[in-house]
Amino acid sequence: xxxxxxxxxxxxxxxxxxxxxxxxxxxxxxxxxxxxxxxxxxxxxxxxxxxxxxxxxxxxxxxxxxxxxxxxxxxxxxxxxxxxxxxxxxxxxxxxxxxxxxxxxxxxxxxxxxxxxxxxxxxxxxxxxxxxxxxxx
Amino acid sequence: xxxxxxxxxxxxxxxxxxxxxxxxxxxxxxxxxxxxxxxxxxxxxxxxxxxxxxxxxxxxxxxxxxxxxxxxxxxxxxxxxxxxxxxxxxxxxxxxxxxxxxxxxxxxxxxxxxxxxxxxxxxxxxxxxxxxxxxxxxxxxxxxxxxxxxxxxxxxxxxxxxxxxxxxxxxxxxxxxxxxxxxxxxxxxxxxxxxxxxxxxxxxxxxxxxxxxxxxxxxxxxxxxxxxxxxxxxxxxxxxxxxxxxxxxxxxxxxxxxxxxxxxxxxxxxxxxxxxxxxxxxxxxxxxxxxxxxxxxxxxxxxxxxxxxxxxxxxxxxxxxxxxxxxxxxxxxxxxxxxxxxxxxxxxxxxxxxxxxxxxxxxxxxxxxxxxxxxxxxxxxxxxxxxxxxxxxxxxxxxxxxxxxxxxxxxxxxxxxxxxxxxxxxxxxxxxxxxxxxxxxxxxxxxxxxxxxxxxxxxxxxxxxxxxxxxxxxxxxxxxxxxxxxxxxxxxxxxxxxxxxxxxxxxxxxxxx
Numbered sequence: 181x182x183x184x185x186x187x188x189x190x191x192x193x194x195x196x197x198x199x200x201x202x203x204x205x206x207x208x209x210x211x212x213x214x215x216x217x218x219x220x221x222x223x224x225x226x227x228x229x230x231x232x233x234x235x236x237x238x239x240x241x242x243x244x245x246x247x248x249x250x251x252x253x254x255x256x257x258x259x260x261x262x263x264x265x266x267x268x269x270x271x272x273x274x275x276x277x278x279x280x281x282x283x284x285x286x287x288x289x290x291x292x293x294x295x296x297x298x299x300x301x302x303x304x305x306x307x308x309x310x311x312x313x314x315x316x317x
Numbered sequence: 318x319x320x321x322x323x324x325x326x327x328x329x330x331x332x333x334x335x336x337x338x339x340x341x342x343x344x345x346x347x348x349x350x351x352x353x354x355x356x357x358x359x360x361x362x363x364x365x366x367x368x369x370x371x372x373x374x375x376x377x378x379x380x381x382x383x384x385x386x387x388x389x390x391x392x393x394x395x396x397x398x399x400x401x402x403x404x405x406x407x408x409x410x411x412x413x414x415x416x417x418x419x420x421x422x423x424x425x426x427x428x429x430x431x432x433x434x435x436x437x438x439x440x441x442x443x444x445x446x447x448x449x450x451x452x453x454x455x456x457x458x459x460x461x462x463x464x465x466x467x468x469x470x471x472x473x474x475x476x477x478x479x480x481x482x483x484x485x486x487x488x489x490x491x492x493x494x495x496x497x498x499x500x501x502x503x504x505x506x507x508x509x510x511x512x513x514x515x516x517x518x519x520x521x522x523x524x525x526x527x528x529x530x531x532x533x534x535x536x537x538x539x540x541x542x543x544x545x546x547x548x549x550x551x552x553x554x555x556x557x558x559x560x561x562x563x564x565x566x567x568x569x570x571x572x573x574x575x576x577x578x579x580x581x582x583x584x585x586x587x588x589x590x591x592x593x594x595x596x597x598x599x600x601x602x603x604x605x606x607x608x609x610x611x612x613x614x615x616x617x618x619x620x621x622x623x624x625x626x627x628x629x630x631x632x633x634x635x636x637x638x639x640x641x642x643x644x645x646x647x648x649x650x651x652x653x654x655x656x657x658x659x660x661x662x663x664x665x666x667x668x669x670x671x672x673x674x675x676x677x678x679x680x681x682x683x684x685x686x687x688x689x690x691x692x693x694x695x696x697x698x699x700x701x702x703x704x705x706x707x708x709x710x711x712x713x714x715x716x717x718x719x720x721x722x723x724x725x726x727x728x729x730x731x732x733x734x735x736x737x738x739x740x741x742x743x744x745x746x747x748x749x750x751x752x753x754x755x756x757x758x759x760x761x762x763x764x765x766x767x768x769x770x771x772x773x774x775x776x777x778x779x780x781x782x783x784x785x786x787x788x789x790x791x792x793x794x795x796x797x798x799x800x801x802x803x804x805x806x807x808x809x810x811x812x813x814x815x816x817x818x819x820x821x822x823x824x825x826x827x828x829x830x
Contacts, residue, residue, distance in 0.1 A: 182484075184750055185750075214426065214428055215425075215426025215427055215428045216426070230425055230426050230427065231426060231427040231428075232424075232425060232426070232427040232436075232459070234425055258483070285484075286483075286484035286485045286486070287484075287750060288423065288481075288484065288485035288486060288596075288829045289485060291390065291423075291826065291827075291828055291829045292421075292423045292424070292425060292485075292827075292828045292829065295390070295421070295428075295825065295826060295827030295828050296426045296428060296827075298825055298827075299428060299827075
């Protein structure tokens with residue numbers, strides 16, 4: 181088994197549409213993903229740069245404002261496979277569930293990126309509703 | 318002026334690698350001398366057999382269930398309790414030089430401050446350490462040693478064994494003369510190897526102190542943890558062809574496999590290459606392929622690394638004497654956990670609570686000026702790394718904070734008996750891509766008893782029970798021995814009575830390591 185698959189989620193006390201305005205904006209990832217310094221979108225290409233200075237090119241695969249679903253892949257040669265996915269799910273009570281999934285080969289990168297995505301979800305919630313809730317799971 | 322404290326750790330060092338503990342491969346005269354003038358613990362156990370939880374226990378004085386670092390890759394919060402903070406608050410100068418590993422190493426997003434210290438030239442008190450200068454096993458990465466090497470000796474960076482392979486798994490690549498995994502000929506000059514660097518930087522920090530400063534210095538060597546790539550100039554110290562096979566290595570394959578089959582099933586599954594339950598062993602290495610010559614070569618390289626640590630410590634001790642502090646310094650030497658190193662035909666570490674991983678060296682040489690030392694005292698009662706933080710407080714002349722769960726190390730067996738050193742606990746939890754393993758272990762009254770909780774390979778009924786006196790190599794699992802039902806029940810009851818509740822919420826896994 182070479183594919184690592186990690187999923188984190190968090191409930192945010194804000195409407196899905198409000199959260200999607202930020203989480204679904206491909207060019208604003210650095211605003212809520214700790215460790216990412218900058219983010220530049222050019223068509224379906226996205227280049228993020230990490231705090232460590234490492235550039236990470238990505239290809240945007242899905243950007244669906246109706247389903248509120250975003251998918252992308254890292255295109256660095258070290259990845260045999262990568263899929264990152266963000267889903268903002270309306271829970272019907274003016275709150276939403278945000279799911280951030282990471283599949284990667286090498287699988288160790290799924291753990292490493294996945295840990296960072298959990299931190300990103302916490303930051304997203306902090307930005308949306310203030311720092312008052314439990315951690316991401 | 319109080320007693321000063323030099324706290325020395327190695328990484329993944331077995332009990333039997335020291336001369337004072339009966340080891341015959343490595344020459345360790347400096348540590349042996351400390352033991353000859355202090356206390357030598359014969360049954361010291363870590364509370365976890367992997368780095369991050371164990372090191373978190375050392376600094377917090379808490380069991381993993383309490384501090385919450387339940388496996389490698391789980392970060393210890395920066396504001397977690399720290400004995401270094403306690404000492405710093407009462408005026409001690411404090412430093413950690415070498416391997417910290419309270420936060421994950423694999424950190425491309427640079428989320429963890431431990432990995433930003435060198436690159437961002439951070440200063441200030443961190444976890445109670447006013448000086449924080451870091452190193453780990455190789456020459457790559459963001460820590461101080463790697464950056465120093467890259468800046469000053471870039472030509473040697475590629476000489477080290479890369480611990481991780483291209484897939485970021487623990488590498489199974491072999492080298493040396495036997496092709497043993499993680500054995501490598503490293504042409505780095507000895508004086509640039511991390512063992513000597515840690516000693517050099519420790520001496521430099523000590524030189525920066527005033528003569529009347531009280532200080533606590535954690536000197537944390539990355540060796541003899543794999544890779545086994547000591548400077549090639551030093552390999553002549555131990556010819557692997559002359560190395561006897563370890564007592565725990567069962568040469569007869571049929572008998573070895575029978576011993577493994579009597580243990581919970583993940584032992585044999587790993588040996589056969591059918592299950593890798595944790596990140597700390599190479600994913601594509603099959604232990605059953607390990608040859609006796611490979612075991613010899615690993616042990617030879619390991620012994621060389623132990624000798625280099627001993628000599629580096631000797632240089633630091635000489636520097637301390639040169640500052641006129643020789644009589645005023647307590648020295649404690651230990652490690653974070655052991656290494657299988659050929660026992661049962663296995664290498665590395667994992668959810669295997671036997672002496673190879675749990676019995677560790679622990680020496681405490683009190684400051685001669687304290688006049689508390691009975692020379693060459695041996696303590697046979699069980700103690701743990703959880704007892705170190707309270708011991709540091711005791712040396713500094715203060716009471717332990719309530720959040721510390723251990724006790725000041727006993728100075729002899731009578732002291733241990735009087736203060737209730739009856740048992741020591743070790744725990745393991747891991748979740749690794751759908752494979753989870755959970756065990757809790759008590760060592761008491763000459764027995765070691767491990768209870769498995771439900772997980773990928775276990776239904777919660779399995780266990781291990783060993784008689785440490787009659788079966789010192791833990792080759793006969795007596796968990797199902799009907800004559801020991803009462804003993805087993807008693808040990809388990811004691812285990813659950815003393816096992817701290819698991820930290821909630823469960824801390825998140827941030828990275829593989």
